Amino acid sequence: MKRLILVAFMLISGFAFAQTEGYKVGDVVKDFSLKNVNNKMVALADYKDAKGYIVVFTCNTCPVAKAYQERISALNATYAAKGYPVVAINPNDAGAVPDESFQKMQALASEKKFNFPYLLDPDHVVTKQFGATRTPHVFVLNKTDKGNVVEYIGAIDNDPEEANSTKVEYVKNAVNELSIGKKPAIASTKAVGCGIKWKKG
Amino acid sequence: MTNNDKTIPTKFRYSFMRVFFIICLSLITYCATAQVTLLKLDELDKRMANGKDTTYVINFWATWCSPCVAELPNFEKLRLANLKKPVKVILVSLDFKSKLQKEVIPFVLNNKINAEVFLLNEPDQQAYIERIDKKWSGAIPATLFVNKKARRFYEKEFTETELKNTLLNLK
Numbered sequence: 569m570k571r572l573i574l575v576a577f578m579l580i581s582g583f584a585f586a587q588t589e590g591y592k593v594g595d596v597v598k599d600f601s602l603k604n605v606n607n608k609m610v611a612l613a614d615y616k617d618a619k620g621y622i623v624v625f626t627c628n629t630c631p632v633a634k635a636y637q638e639r640i641s642a643l644n645a646t647y648a649a650k651g652y653p654v655v656a657i658n659p660n661d662a663g664a665v666p667d668e669s670f671q672k673m674q675a676l677a678s679e680k681k682f683n684f685p686y687l688l689d690p691d692h693v694v695t696k697q698f699g700a701t702r703t704p705h706v707f708v709l710n711k712t713d714k715g716n717v718v719e720y721i722g723a724i725d726n727d728p729e730e731a732n733s734t735k736v737e738y739v740k741n742a743v744n745e746l747s748i749g750k751k752p753a754i755a756s757t758k759a760v761g762c763g764i765k766w767k768k769g
Numbered sequence: 770m771t772n773n774d775k776t777i778p779t780k781f782r783y784s785f786m787r788v789f790f791i792i793c794l795s796l797i798t799y800c801a802t803a804q805v806t807l808l809k810l811d812e813l814d815k816r817m818a819n820g821k822d823t824t825y826v827i828n829f830w831a832t833w834c835s836p837c838v839a840e841l842p843n844f845e846k847l848r849l850a851n852l853k854k855p856v857k858v859i860l861v862s863l864d865f866k867s868k869l870q871k872e873v874i875p876f877v878l879n880n881k882i883n884a885e886v887f888l889l890n891e892p893d894q895q896a897y898i899e900r901i902d903k904k905w906s907g908a909i910p911a912t913l914f915v916n917k918k919a920r921r922f923y924e925k926e927f928t929e930t931e932l933k934n935t936l937l938n939l940k
Contacts, residue, residue: 630833631833631864631865631868632833635865701906701908702907702908723894723895726893726894726895726896727892727893728865728894729865729866729867729892731866731892732892732893733892734892734893736895757895758894758895758898758899758905758906758907759894759895759898759907760831760863760894760898760907760908760909761907761908762833762834763834763836763908763909765835
């Protein structure tokens, strides 16, 4: 019996490890081409003048992601002009949660006047490449000769409910540091978010 | 004299009844609203420190987290199976504080959750995630088993059997 439990635990921990695979800080990102809410395909390489990217995994339904919608728009408003545009990707499967459908993404993007692409990731291909585990989950990339290098992974800030008096804006700080040629002082953070709604079966 | 003897107890009886009625009313309202209270990590730590031989099974969940909601009945079963043992099941919601009245309390009432439910009252999630467990990414559901001798943290969903076995094997 004990051995059985041990095997079960090993399987579980193996599974947990598999779940945390994906890009680490320092990894070079493989480009992708995903459909935007305007039906056009978007790839990182399309942004010829970009110095980097703020890739945000976010969605239609998660209360935490919703709480961050305006902050994501604000990030793009501030940093797209400085060469660090926001590229948002919905990692969720509409089969698992109907409100995550492409039509609902289009509706949300027009209702909230998203000033950044909001991309569909069918079959979670890009989500798995990045190793995104929740919404919102941010990857800040720096464009280099080697390719787009991951420089920050984690939360937008430490204040989801806008009630933290000691607010630290991780993504802003990371991009500001990159823009002056520095490495982000805080390269990864943890956060509570909604788990990804994976395709069933 | 006889008249007075009769009237005084009646008066008392009335005021007693009134007091009793008021206590009942306030108890009912207390039960309906006090299902979920705010909790600081310091308070949780203090309680565990004073817990003597109690094993605490602390589940971190949220009303918006579907796998969390799905496993809540397993925690209720664990609680019922261990009523006579020094085991305490505590459900700590990570919902927004602003959702306490509108979403968390109605959810607890509608789903007839009888375990103790709290809403975590910590503004800095970076700090509290690390404090609960260094390995925790912040993903929920997550469950902490803790007593005087052991502390085990799991970032995963639990079946009824897994919960039972994890509790039994806690050393």
